Amino acid sequence: MTGNIVARRYAKALFSLGLGQGGDAVAAYGRDLDALAVVLEKAPELLRVFANPIFVASEKMAVLGNVLADLSVSPMVKNFLGLLAEKERLSFLPDIAAYYRTLLDEAQGVVRGRLVTAVSLAEARQDQIKSKLEAQTGKKLVLDFAVDPDILGGVMLKVGDKVLDASLRAQLQILKEQIKRGD
Template sequence: MSGNIVARRYAKALFAVGMKQGDAELEAYGKQLAGLAGALAESPEALRFFKNPVFSVEEKKAVLKQITDALGLTQTMVNFASLLADKNRLVSLPEIAEDFGAMLDEKNGIVSGKLVTAVALSDTRKVELKERLEKQTGKKLVLGFDTNAEILGGVVLQIGDSVLDASLRAQLNILKETIKRGE
């Protein structure tokens, strides 16, 4: 989740509306919000336009209407985006979408993580590791893989807010500190 308190509040409000309407609507809101945030992210000039205080709220709403019509958003999402325009919060839309997605993942028991290794892993090994981690956590895992030669060996695993650093570099640093202390 992003550190933007305002974005989190708007995401919570939309999430609460979606929860009252059911899981199907909640999922639809998540997809539409992500689509709208993606459209704005792909168009930096649109974000600059929405940030610019020279343009009135009505002008911003007119441009927003063109974007929402092109994306085919539901009336609830159009109303939500219009509210953001009224409150001059359209620039927070990417953070709102990120927070909403995190809330949706939490509700669905999905945890995102990242596994860093010193060398690239084969696809079969990635699948095997992901399945083993899902079994250990008891949750569905969206796992990203990365390589970093600086860890020398082993793995660095981040799942949610937890980090497990089982890299060779970390072990060598622990050994170095132990030797320095004279233990």
Template sequence: MARRYARALFSLGLAQGDAKLVAYGENLSGLVEALNESPQLDRIFRNPVFKVAEKKAVVDAILSKIKPQQMIVNFCHLLADNNRLGFLADIQAYYAELLDEHQGIARGKMITAIDLEPEIQAQLKNSLEEKTSRQLILDYAVDPQILGGLILKIGDRVLDASLRAQLVAMRETIKRGE
């Protein structure tokens, strides 16, 4: 459900140019941040006891603070009319994925056994960007249990080049008697 709404908004933005695409994404992010600050608002949007007019009033109050594009205001009213305001976080997340794909950006996570210096992180990132021909936005984490090497997660792909994974593979090979 959320994907359909995100794709529709993305298509409208695409027809209006990259600046609008980015602006819509920023507006949705601001709206979801405001909702995350007040979890009770999400409960209001999901509760069928509240009328559409009441939900629109609440969303208009939030929108007045973030000053979004008129398209986002109209989009939120459409969601309210269809009783779909509870899906805003999912819509924003999928919209962000579509925007990243359109801009050639891949988001991921790099896990290492030790904390890497920023220069080494940058070198690894640049090397990966050259190999993937995409701009990467990586979150960095440390997990001493991998013993050495790294684990790279980008989208649904995982590259496990950790020492722990190599030791497990070696143990399985020895068990099989190869």
């Protein structure tokens, strides 16, 4: 829980700095954090180094400097990462990046969702579904499509904090419960 609070606090601080800079700074900082989060996801041993209290802040910053050499990160984000190293908070980077993405989505009116079907959908059908959902929500939608044959048929849709389970598996489960109760 503490990690979540720390991540939110730092993400909000960087977001506020980006808003103060104006222009595309907020989105650019988000792209920088996302790029770094992808690197950390691919190399979890880096996160273990950042979380290890044996290494001092200067050693962690040196490791981070090597990682940043491959990425083109803005000077503000580099300074932000230096602050995280100094305060022993580099291990929170993935959480900070995730919450920053949430703040950016809210500011841009973007809602993220996931649509799961039993079979893969053609790209034209995916676009059609996405545009209908955007019309219903009135917001820009970033929809992730997935296939899960275990749902048997129908769809499972999660948009924001709302979930619609119209899968055949769910319908059969409801029917099973009704039979058990004797309805």
